[in-house]
Amino acid sequence: MGFEILLQLVVTGLAWGSVYALIALGFVLIFKATEIFNFAQPELMMLGAYLAFALITTLRLPFIAAFFAALVLMIVVAALLEMLIVRPMVGEPVLAVIMVTLGLANVIRGLTGLIWGYEELQFPKPFSSDPFVVFGAVINQAEVFTILATAVLLVVFFLFFKYSTAGLSMRATAEDTTTAFLMGINVKRVFTASWAIASVVATVAGIMLATFTYLEPIMSHAGLKALPAMILGGMDSIPGAIIGGLIIGVAENLAGFYLESYLGAGINEIAAYVIVLIVMMVRPYGLFGTKQIERV
Amino acid sequence: MAVTRFCVRNYKQDLRIFPSPSAKVALAILAVLLLTLPWWAGKYLVFIACVSGVSIIGALGLSILTGMTGLISLGHAAFMGLGAYTAAILSAKAGWPMIACLPAGAVMAAFTGAVVGIPTLRLKGLYLVVTTLAFQFITQHVIYHWESLTQSDKGIKLAEPMILGLNLGTYDRFYFVILILAVVTALLTKNLAMSRTGRALVAVRDRDIAAEIIGIHLAKYKILAFVVSSFIAGLAGALYAYLIGLIAPDHFTFNQSVLYIAMIIVGGMGTVLGTILGAIFMVLLPEAINALSGPIATAYPALAPRIGGISVVVYGLVIILFLILEPQGLFGIWIRIKRYFKTWPYTY
Secondary structure, eight states: OHHHHHHHHHHHHHHHHHHHHHHHHHHHHHHHHHOOOOTTHHHHHHHHHHHHHHHHHHSOOOHHHHHHHHHHHHHHHHHHHIIIIIGGGTTSOHHHHHHHHHHHHHHHHHHHHHHHOSSOBOOOOOSOSSOEEETTEEEOHHHHHHHHHHHHHHHHHHHHHHHOHHHHHHHHHHHOHHHHHHTTOOHHHHHHHHHHHHHHHHHHHHHHHHHHSOBOTTHHHHHHTHHHHHHHHOTTOHHHHHHHHHHHHHHHHHHHHHTHHHHOTTHHHHHHHHHHHHHHHHOTTTTTOOOOOOOO | OOGGGGSOOSHHHHTOSSOSHHHHHHHHHHHHHHHHHHHHSOHHHHHHHHHHHHHHHHHHHHIIIIIITOOOOSOHHHHHHHHHHHHHHHHHTSOOOHHHHHHHHHHHHHHHHHHHHTGGGGOOHHHHHHHHHHHHHHHHHHHHHOHHHHOGGGOEEOOOOEETTEEOOSHHHHHHHHHHHHHHHHHHHHHHHHSHHHHHHHHHHHOHHHHHHTTOOHHHHHHHHHHHHHHHHHHHHHHHHHHHSEEOGGGSSHHHHHHHHHHHHHHOTTOHHHHHHHHHHHHHHHHHHHHHHHHHHHHOGGGGGGHHHHHHHHHHHHHHHHHHHOTTHHHHHHHHHHHHHHHTTSOO
16 A cells, blocks of 8 residues: 555656656756746746637647647747847846846736636647556646656757757857857857747647646646756756756655655645755755856 | 034934934824824825835845845745744634744744855855845745645735734734834834944944954854844745735745845945835836826826836836935935035034
């Protein structure tokens, strides 16, 4: 009995963790390329999910078509946001840039509320609701597909950054913007591309999350938990973001089940933040982040 | 008249808190207007003035931590919440008078500020942002779930604010309490900025390692900034609790923390005047949006349940446009207007 519950909790945790990992990945990508901290990332996730929802319900597209159409739309949206709103802020103080992305988050959240309302919406279920039964544990199909989709996406990104020219130039820009610029890399295009990719991962995260929960503007609060995930892994580390996301997803699910009777209901909602506080005391640059050596 | 009339010619001039005679006249007029506000303004305006006053105090606290010392905090509302709840619990359950509850709230927040400040000494930039964010969410959670103490979302009702047997329970009386404390906080912040301590804090912001090398005790000043900032936040929170009379967990959420960051950025980072302007602006903005969206909601009842969306969008848009067009904030605009009149008829 104990083992089945544990397995079930771990799988659910991994599914949530994949969602956090993808959003955190978007944070890290934008941060590495542009040194901008995009607080609107959870809102991009939500917007992506709502767009897919609209495409499925109003245009009656099949799930796969809507999924890819939403990705394309979100790439356009993110590229426009980068060019119109974020680029004028390059070189301004960190805090001003953070505030702009927080403002952007407000705008997206407000627009979503305005268009689709604040009620919970049921996302059309693309996967059969019959659960898988593994070793006696009952596992939701949507969660398994979420984990798989994340894994596939991560492999694709790994190959993209390792072998494609575009991926290499993005890594070069992340390493040293000025040198990359001098080497003939179109840095502006890289900035736009990093926003586009971040919106792609966010949209995948949003749609997958919607398949095993509901669609509502509060979704973006779940997305905010990708922040501790990212910090836990180390702000400038892509593997760190993924591992941090998975750790937080699993830990909060386990905490929610096993610790609830001791620490009260809702402990799963802050487990992520408690973990990040503890880790920050021991390793102030996260688990995999580079320790910065400063010279004056 | 020589252009040098507004130049600083000696140290004594530079050390004055209010630099020019015209500034003194303007301040005197402002003082008279503020002191007589409850007699010429309506109840609503007095209430808005009270909220602005509380926000000014809170924002000044954050500007010491973030503007002066450069430690970005997304947990300011949590400190305010601690102050507010300490005051409320002491007032409602222990029956303490207001004169004791206000400092108690502030001290409680300051103590927590010191505790939070210690582990954050090693953190920089965005790591600090997320750690304070974690503090914010954990505090919010504790306030919400520690029902036996905080009564969760039922809220706590405070006793009437009394000083020396005088009931200050109405807005136009409590306004003076807020006004006095806001002015005192502003003067103290200004004074702090001009003192050795203030310069040390600015040095920590600009280059902390360099500051340490020239003999500034980093840990001491960083914790000092946390303590002072959260003390002021706690005071603001306690005042807010007395102003509203009934506090609930949703007065001190993450969005409030963001709002305070917005105040100090929109105002202009690290300046007292900018912070005051920013606080007033961010209090008035949602009121203005509501005043405009109210009639729209009555005209198109179908839109009414979603009208909140419009205010959120406009709110976000104003912040974005403001920062893109005027990164120096309201303070930058103020300086430009002032320079225009000072140097008139010369453009530069």
